[in-house]
Amino acid sequence: MSTSTAVADQPLLSVNNIEVIYNHVILVLKGVSLQVPQGGIVALLGANGAGKTTTLKAISNLLRAERGDITKGHIDYRGERVDQLNPSALVKKGLIQVMEGRHCFAHLTVEENLLTGAYTRGEGRKAIEQDLEMVYTYFPRLKVRRKSLAGYTSGGEQQMTAIGRALMSKPDMILLDEPSMGLAPQLVEEIFDIVHKLNREAKVSFLVAEQNTNMALRYADYGYILENGRIVMDGEAAKLRENSDVKEFYLGLGAGGRMSFRDVKHYRRRKRWLA
């Protein structure tokens, strides 16, 4: 590949070998590197406590609020170092996180929640109203519920509110943390459909942290698997889905078809990823 195409192929986001320590002692990420290309959907997979949320928070710089710190490595967004910027500056640059567990403002109405997403935009009322309508076309359900307090809406509606709120900032890239958490399978499907649609139509790139490996790999182009603070495997989503280790560990499918959970656990204990 020539150098000129390499520049054109420069990823939108690249995380380079970062190490994150909480409270000056707890090492959570031990050298994580990943890339998200312009217009891609990348899945970040792994079990509970693998470091998915920490990775996302390191990128959006919400880490500091939890006494975490990036001690090594650096993060580039559009080829520019961003690991020292505060979350507000990152949102202005088009990089926003939708936190795990939705985190809607419970005492604000759905519409007010959406409007808070436009806080960093200095534009007039008209442009913001327009985007509000745009969000309502993606999430028609929110339009019906616009006057309800977000705290009283359902889990699915809250997830939609959280994503819609992020959209109001006019992002180029959304870090989506565990969108499937606590939702019925049908709703998970619906949410991922919308992510896919936003990716195609609104040209938003996504980095999605998920435990629901199956679902994430169906919608993503590329996947990284995180275990114990390290990337242990990465590849195109279609290939990862066919990989026998991924099947065993994350999809619960062994060589002889669906395995029982007990066997999976047993197998896991015998074979560690990096051992």
Place this chain on the structure above:
Amino acid sequence: MMFFLEVLIGGLMAGVMYSLVALGFVLIFKASGVFNFAQGAMVLFAGLFFVGFMELGVPLLLSLLLTAAVMVLLAGVIERLVLRHLVNQEGIILFMATIGVSFFLDGFGQTIWGSNVRQLDVGIPTDPILLFDGDILIQSFDLYAALVAGVLLAILVVFQKTRIGRALRAVADDHQAAQSVGIPLNVIWVIVWSIAGLVALVAGVMWGSKLGVQPAIVSLALKALPVLILGGFTSVPGAIVGGLIIGAGEKLAEVYIGPLFGGGIENWFAYVLALGFLLIRPQGLFGERIIERV
């Protein structure tokens, strides 16, 4: 009957004065979960600067503006020197920090302006008004105080609907989420403390005109505590209604129950009322309902 009404109205008007102080507490508590013990000291601080400027011969409006500027500056300094370094600490640590701020303001204000009782006259009429052919007597000053509180409340309610107001409420609800959508916490804090400072200025001017500007205002401001317990720590209308109830309650109690104890219950009745209230409805009359869903 007329006597009852007179006591009631007098009490309600006195309550408005408590509400003015309570409002400042509510604003800061809502936005940052910090119980700002220094609110009372801020009232005195603002009052001292205002009366100080007036005594230097600065015209009334300009004094008001200058003092407002001082309060905004103070908010910035408090954020810069105290709050910023205590982000994400336990609530109790922030609370203790505000106690420190309280003593500092109390002392610093007096160092600059002295600790004498100073008369403040901003031209609010104080002559009594007679209603119902002279059966009921109310102070016109109290009427003006109520008017001021009403205007302040209206401004605050409208402000809640603006972009900044929405951001303040968002921060109050979930400050991590607020940060995640790009609302800068330190800017919001400066804004909140500035508004609380301006409310303190209004309270300082009103209290100062009524009692003279003096250090005793700080402890008087603590009457805002029972008001908050009654109205709810997180509710702006609650601060107003709570103030009215406490004001009317203590005056009525003094007149009707007081004699049973030999009088003088006005000073502690409010606290007993608040204590009783805590047992029945800890979140206060208008406190935010706790929304708990998964």
